[in-house]
Amino acid sequence: MTQTGVLRDPLSADPDRLFDATVRAVVAEADGVRSFELVRADGGAMPAWTPGAHVDLVLGNGVERQYSLCGDPADLSSWRVAVLREPESRGGSSYLHDTVVAGHAVRLRGPRNEFALEEASRHLFIAGGIGITPLLTMIAELEGRGADWQLVYGGRRRASMAFRGELERYGDRATLWPEDERGLIDLAGLLGEPVEGTAVYCCGPGVLIDAVEAQCAEWPTGALRVERFRPKEGALDGPTTSFEVVLDASGLTMTVGPDESIADVLERAGVDIFTSCREGTCGTCETAVLGGEPDHRDSLLTEDERAANDVMMICCSRSKGPRLVLDL
Incomplete structure (x- = not known):
């Protein structure tokens, strides 16, 4: 409910709105990892956020990338993101x-x-490399509540693992697992037996997430939450036959061809939509489905969310039938 006479910052109400910012500081957090402190160019407060949130950075080279916020949600004077320098950078990390x-x-x-911290009796966090970023704020939140949690944080070398100093204050609740010292994380030991009331959160390279998903196959539905930086192997594959998309608000009907996405067709028609990653990992283009059956090809929705078929990512997902009706 909006209070009479109270002016609200439009940025906090509209996550799709672009705004200008300035890099206030750059810090080397580990070998190959830098953090960037960001402030609003107009000096105002940053939009509010919650642990697990990510933001889009639109860079000067025309590249747009998503990064997890890893600062303090209570401090809206600035945001912090951390970026791994990717050996095969597509223009984001290298820039x-x-x-x-x-x-x-x-x-x-x-x-x-799209990776929110949910209530549970206990939380188990498994991070790989730069995947520590969204988990940092979740851990801080739970520590502040006096909750039961554990972190296992893997990396290739200790020197490449960011935020080690921040994690030291948690003592043995946060376990660092450098591969060159200890080998691969003992996932069988961590996840071999389902633990009632435990929520498992994993973020990191696809190979780690795949392994955690396999270990959690016998855990209760919904116990595991993951966030991927790249599409799951094979997620974007499948038939590319044509289908129709109907926009419920206008009644406009358009054909999506074999070599184009729903987002491509809508943009060409001048429909106002928002996209970012274009590969089903960020959630920017999530759209409500009113009719038809989506062919989900994102790497974000849970199995229950896919089965509901009431939302889809229009940047990559398609249709299993001849027609989809979207809430646009």
Whole structure:
């Protein structure tokens, strides 16, 4: 409910709105990892966010990427993101590491949270490399509540594992697992037996997430939550036959061809939509489905959410039938 006479910052109400920001500081957090402190260019407060949220960075080279917020949600003077320098960068991490310094201008959109911290009797966090970023704020939140949690954080080398200093304050509740010292994380030991009331959160490389998903196959439905930085192997594969999309609000009907996405067709028709990753990992383009059966090809929705068929990611998912009706 809006209070009479109270002016609300439009940025906090509209996660799809772009706004100008400035990089206030750049910090080397580990070998190959830098954090970027971001502030609004107009000096205002940053939009509010919750643990697990991510934001879109629109960079000066025209590239747009998503990064998890890993600062303090209570401090809206700035946001913090951390970026791993990818050996095979597609233009995001290399630009941030090689070009962006304090004082650099960027544009931001968000926040969005598709990886929210849910209530549970106990939380088990498994991080791989830069996947520690969304989990940092979840851990801080639970620690502040006096909740029961455990973190196992893997990396190739200790020197490549960011935020080690911040994690030291948690003592043995946060276990660092450098591969060159200890081998691979003992997932069988961590997850071999389902534990009633435990929520498992995993973020990191696809190979780690795949292994955790396999270990959690016998756990209760919904016990595991994951966030991927890249599409799941094979997620974007499948038939590419044509189908129709009907926009419920206008009644407009369009054909989606074999070599184009729903988002491509809508943009060409001048329909106002928002997309970012274009591969089904960020949730920006999530759209309500009013009719038809989506062919889900995202790497974000849970199995229950897919089975409900009431939302889809229009940047990558298609239709199992001849027609979809969307709430647009």
